[in-house]
Amino acid sequence: MPELPDVEFVKRRLARALVGATITRAECSDRRILRPTTPNAFRRALIHHAVREVNRRGKWVRVVLDDETRLFSHLGMTGWWIDVKVDAPQETAERARLDVVRSGRARSLRYLDSRRFGRLLIAKRDIADWTGLGPDPLSDGLDPAVLAAALARSRRPVKDAIMDQSILAGIGNIIATEGLFHARIDPRTPSDALSSTDVEKIVRGLDKTIGKQLAVRLGSKRDDWHERFAVYGRSGEPCSRCKTPIEHIVIGGRTSAFCPKCQAAQRGRRRTSPT
DNA sequence: CGGCATGTTGCGCA
DNA sequence: TTGCGCAACATGCC
Numbered sequence A: 001m002p003e004l005p006d007v008e009f010v011k012r013r014l015a016r017a018l019v020g021a022t023i024t025r026a027e028c029s030d031r032r033i034l035r036p037t038t039p040n041a042f043r044r045a046l047i048h049h050a051v052r053e054v055n056r057r058g059k060w061v062r063v064v065l066d067d068e069t070r071l072f073s074h075l076g077m078t079g080w081w082i083d084v085k086v087d088a089p090q091e092t093a094e095r096a097r098l099d100v101v102r103s104g105r106a107r108s109l110r111y112l113d114s115r116r117f118g119r120l121l122i123a124k125r126d127i128a129d130w131t132g133l134g135p136d137p138l139s140d141g142l143d144p145a146v147l148a149a150a151l152a153r154s155r156r157p158v159k160d161a162i163m164d165q166s167i168l169a170g171i172g173n174i175i176a177t178e179g180l181f182h183a184r185i186d187p188r189t190p191s192d193a194l195s196s197t198d199v200e201k202i203v204r205g206l207d208k209t210i211g212k213q214l215a216v217r218l219g220s221k222r223d224d225w226h227e228r229f230a231v232y233g234r235s236g237e238p239c240s241r242c243k244t245p246i247e248h249i250v251i252g253g254r255t256s257a258f259c260p261k262c263q264a265a266q267r268g269r270r271r272t273s274p275t
Numbered sequence B: 001c002g003g004c005a006t007g008t009t010g011c012g013c014a
Numbered sequence C: 001t002t003g004c005g006c007a008a009c010a011t012g013c014c
Helices: A004-018 A039-046 A144-151 A158-162 A173-183 A196-218
Strands: A022-028 A051-057 A060-065 A070-074 A079-084 A094-102 A105-113 A119-123 A247-251 A254-258
Touching: A004 A051, A004 A060, A004 A079, A004 A094, A004 A105, A004 A196, A022 A039, A039 A119, A070 A079, A144 A158, A144 A196, A158 A173, A158 A196, A173 A196, A173 A254
Parallel strands: none
Antiparallel strands: A022 A094, A051 A060, A060 A070, A070 A119, A079 A105, A094 A105, A247 A254
16 A cells, blocks of 8 residues: 555664664566566575665665665555564565565564555666655755745646645655645646645645555554545545535546545636746 | 546647 | 658556
């Protein structure tokens, strides 16, 4: 279930287990997930090396080894990492494992991914997928002026634009949908038609959504995934604010739920477009 | 059975 | 050159 807060959660789990630990076993035989890394290269690059740091940008996690080699992990649609005992049985849909030892204590990190849209790859330095990411809302913070400048460069629907990983790192369909609901902005609004006030509202809406999702992730109480959202997946249900039935449209090939009243297209205060 | 899904890429066509 | 729509990827759930 990976969007930014989920990836952050996984990143913290990996950091807690891996930083300062030495890898004693590394396996992944799935060439689809590894592309373009090979199973042999995966094992050879990792085994017997110590982990220096674990970072996250957007939906990517980066594990840096003592020799500067990097392991990049993207969770795709159904990827996830768990931390188990070394002798734990293989999980359903387990695609890779990293066994580590630190201070004499051994743990095993297992990568699970039923649909196998995720990635695991080895590189000697940072890859374009990583360096090309825009600012990360959580680790870099959102600067409304910077975001406004980026949004002004495109006529795309704003929901499309904020899901562009080179504009903002880590925003997926759920956070975009929820963030725009909180901001009361119509997801179809051309991004170059947003006022600076609109952009500030979007920043607050995204921050609120990310913060809430992360809190759910870090909290101990179990929740039903469904109940977390105000509009996502709630077409036909009454808007929590105004009771108007939630509608959905397709933007950029992705289902986009919104309240047609709270998020009504703002007319008559468009920024003047360049001629 | 069909439809849909949290993500990304690649292709064909303006 | 740029941008957009859409299919594809592989699997599970309703």
